[in-house]
Amino acid sequence: MTMIKYCDQCGGETVFSVAEREENYDIRGERIRVVTKVWRCQGCGLELFDDELTGPALKEAYNEYRRRKNIPAPEDIKELRGKFGLSLRSFAKLLGWGYVTLHRYENGALPSEAHAAVLAALKANPSYAFGLLETTKRNFEKDEMDGLLKRIDALTRECNHPSKIRHEEKCEANVFTGFVPFSVEKFRDMVLWFSSMEAPLLKTKLLKLLWYADFLHFKRHGVGISGAVYVHLPLGPVPDNFTFLLGELEWEHKIKIEPVPVGDYLAERIIPVAERGSSLSEDELRTLKDVLKQFQGWGSRRISSYSHEEKAYLSTGQGEEISYEYAVDLSID
Structure with missing residues (x-):
């Protein structure tokens, strides 16, 4: 892929082609090395950055950070909320977070490590929600609470979590x-x-x-x-x-x-x-x-x-x- 662009170093329009280079991104103190794409002058080698070319690399850097820190992606958070059958506002109430905070996470913002740990625990074991309710139950009306408890219980039984196996003395x-x-x-x-x-x-x-x-x-x-x-x-x-x-x-x-x-x-x-x-x-x-x-x-x-x-x-x-x-x-x- 090539394009004619003005090159400051050559002093005129030259042919630029897409080239790959390694780039370091610093995300919350963590150095992430990824391969990004840039425009490179075929005459002098000058490199120009372009948001459309570097965007995927930046996204990959954030995805790598999420993998390292076990932080769920936006689609994972939405899927988790869907399992509990909760609206965004109700899920925020269960977690004890602000509606705006959860909305930002579901739209790409990077959760804090503390919030990520709660989401990871909830994904691994739906019965973790029972513990959350010990501190957030005042946020729910009785009918809403009853329905949520039934859903959590159903999810817990569906996932056949090891705690159920332990209860049956098979561990x-x-x-x-x-x-x-x-x-x-x-x-x-x-x-x-x-x-x-x-x-x-x-x-x-x-x-x-x-x-x-x-x-x-x-x-x-x-x-x-x-x-x-x-x-x-x-x-x-x-x-x-x-x-x-x-x-x-x-x-x-x-x-x-x-x-x-x-x-x-x-x-x-x-x-x-x-x-x-x-x-x-x-x-x-x-x-x-x-x-x-x-x-x-x-x-x-x-x-x-x-x-x-x-x-x-x-x-x-x-x-x-x-x-x-x-x-x-x-x-x-």
């Missing part, structure tokens, strides 16, 4: 289960014990008590109690797919989950319905008692903030599974 014990297979009985009895010993017990606090109990037991004995996998969510470490797990207990009439007003929003409290079973050993019960003693009288907000300072939380990103190896640095003994 080998590993560092993310505390080196014990997941036990429905132990998880159930931990929930029943905590909810019977402290009333009212809000769901947010229960989830933190479960995490501290499993990790403290691992710190003391080298194994967890329930075999639950815990993930990093906005309100702190929580059992993976906790809404599914607690929902199963409610469906089986082991617990009752009851809405309760807290300030200007509705929280949920856990009410034991069934008697606790005998699956927990004396050592495991001792761990539960010590955890409850440590956090007796603490509110959900206080224990959540406290858990944010644990190394296990500080060293992981949104939606990531938390290795039990972090138990050695747990703030309680």
